Amino acid sequence: MPRVAYVNGRYLPLRDAAVNVEDRGYQFADGVYEVCEVKGGRLIDERRHMARLDRSLAQLRIRAPMTRTALGVVMRETVRLSRIDEGIIYLQVTRGVARRDHGFPSAEVAPSVVVTAHAIDPARRAKRAEEGVAVITLPDNRWDRVDIKTVALLPNVLARQAAIDAGAYEAWFVDDDGFVTEGSATNAWIVTGEGTLVTRAADRGILRGISRGVVMEAGAAQRVRFEERRFSVAEALAAREAFLTAATALVLPVVTIDGNRLGDGKPGPVTRALRGQYYDHAETAPIRSSPEDGTK
C-alpha cells in the first residue's frame, strides 16, 4: 500500500506529493510543524499539538490555514489512506508560495499545508526502550527562538548526525553556562540521587514538548518529587537515571552520556514507571470517527 500525503487540498501518493520550488518552506525555512503519534488506530494528544501549532503560527505571523477541526479531518484521512495503525503523523504549515524575497509576501498568499504519516515498528521501539540509549553533549549553537517549532532544523540535523557518528542515539545541547538545554529532537530529563525528577523550564531555551507535559502529569500522579530547573552535564552524569521525551520516542531511558555509564547502565525504575503509565496521561481520540467523539 503506497503512503499517501495531503498537499494543499489533495491526497496523493507520497511519490507524487510535491510543493512548488518557491514555497517559502523550501527557500527560507519559513514554516512550522508538528509530529503526533498514532497508536492502535488512535490519535495521541491532538488537542495539545494543535494548540502548540497555533502558537507557532502566531509567533511567525502565519495565518492558520484551516480550522482545527478541518486539520483533524485531514490528519485522520491521511492516516486512514496510508493504513497506519502504529506510527506518526507529520504536519507542516509554511507561509506559502511567492517569488523569492525575504520579507513576507502579500496577505493573499495562502499558507501551504502538508500532512504525511508513516508506520513505526512497535517492536523496534520497545527494544530501544528496554535497552536504553546513548547520548552525547554538544554546545547549543542554535538561534534564540527554539521555543517555536519551526522547520529551520539544520542545527538539529547536524547535532543528531554527530550523535550517530559517535555511535549514540541523541545529542544533548549544552548552553554557555554548562547546562543541558534539550536534545536535537527530544526533551532531556534526569532523576537525581534523591529521586527528584528534573527537567529544564520551558523558557526560550527549549521547545515545550507535548510528551514533556504528559510526563510531568504522570510524575505528579505517581507523587514523584519534581523540579523544573536547569541541570548541568556533571549533574546528569551523577544522576540515578536519565531519559528523553518526544512524541516519536515517548519516554526513552538514557544509559550513557558522552560514553560514561549512568548508574548500572540499565534503564531505571522511575523511567520505566513513567513510560509504563504514559498513556494514562495522554489524551487519545479515534482516527475513524469525528474528532468530537470520545476524547480521552
Place this chain on the structure above:
Amino acid sequence: MPRVAYVNGRYLPLRDAAVNVEDRGYQFADGVYEVCEVKGGRLIDERRHMARLDRSLAQLRIRAPMTRTALGVVMRETVRLSRIDEGIIYLQVTRGVARRDHGFPSAEVAPSVVVTAHAIDPARRAKRAEEGVAVITLPDNRWDRVDIKTVALLPNVLARQAAIDAGAYEAWFVDDDGFVTEGSATNAWIVTGEGTLVTRAADRGILRGISRGVVMEAGAAQRVRFEERRFSVAEALAAREAFLTAATALVLPVVTIDGNRLGDGKPGPVTRALRGQYYDHAETAPIRSSPEDGTK
C-alpha cells in the same frame, strides 16, 4: 513568456516546478544556495559563487550534485529559457528526498538541485541606489554557523520583515557586544570620518559575501584606506557614509540607521565611486556560450 525552473534534470514552467514534500530542504532546511547576478546577458562572478557553493556543501557534508561546468550550463539554460537579461539566478542544493529522520539519509540519496531566474528592474534598482536606504538594528539571534550559506533563513526573514514594518529596507544584526555583524541578506560597511572603509572580518559571525570581496578590490584599486574589523552601532551613526553589499543590491548607500540620518542624509562620494566601479572588479562571463569563453 513564463519563467522556467530547472529541477533535478528537467526544465519546467515555474508553476509546475516542484520538489517532493520529503525533500530535506523542505522539512529540515538541510540545504544551501547561491544568488548570482545576470547583467546585460552576462553572468557575474560565477567562479566565486561556485567556489562558495562548494564550501557550503562541504561544510554540511552534502555531495556536489554535478560538476561546476554542468551547473554553469544549467544556470545559463535557465536564464536563456526564462529570457532574462537583467536579473538574478537562484540556485539551491539540498540533501535530497528521504523519509523524515533528522540523521543524514544513506549515501545513495541524490542531492536535489533547483535553479530559477528572475528579472530585476534596473531603473528601480538605480533609483534606490540614488536615494539610499534606511536600516534598523536588531540583536543578532541566529545560530553560530552563519558563515555557511544555508536555507535556514527564518531569522533573516523575520529581521527583514521587522525592517519593512519599520519603513526601512534592511535590518543590521548587532552582536552581544554592540557590534554590527551584517544585514539580513547583505554585508554592512561604513566609511569613517577619516575616510577609512570598514567592514567586519569574515569570521564565523558573518557570511563572506561575494560582492563584499569585489568591493574590497574596488576600494584597493581606488587606494581607499581599508580596515577589516568590527564596528559598533555608535560608530556607524557617527560615520561619514555607510552602505550595504549583496549580489542583488551591489553597493547600496545607507542614509539612516534606526531613524537617525547619516551625514547630510544623501549617498556619499566613496559609496558612489565604489558602486560606479563595481563591474571593473567583478568577473563576467557570457550566458549564450560555454563557460570557458571569455571570463572577464
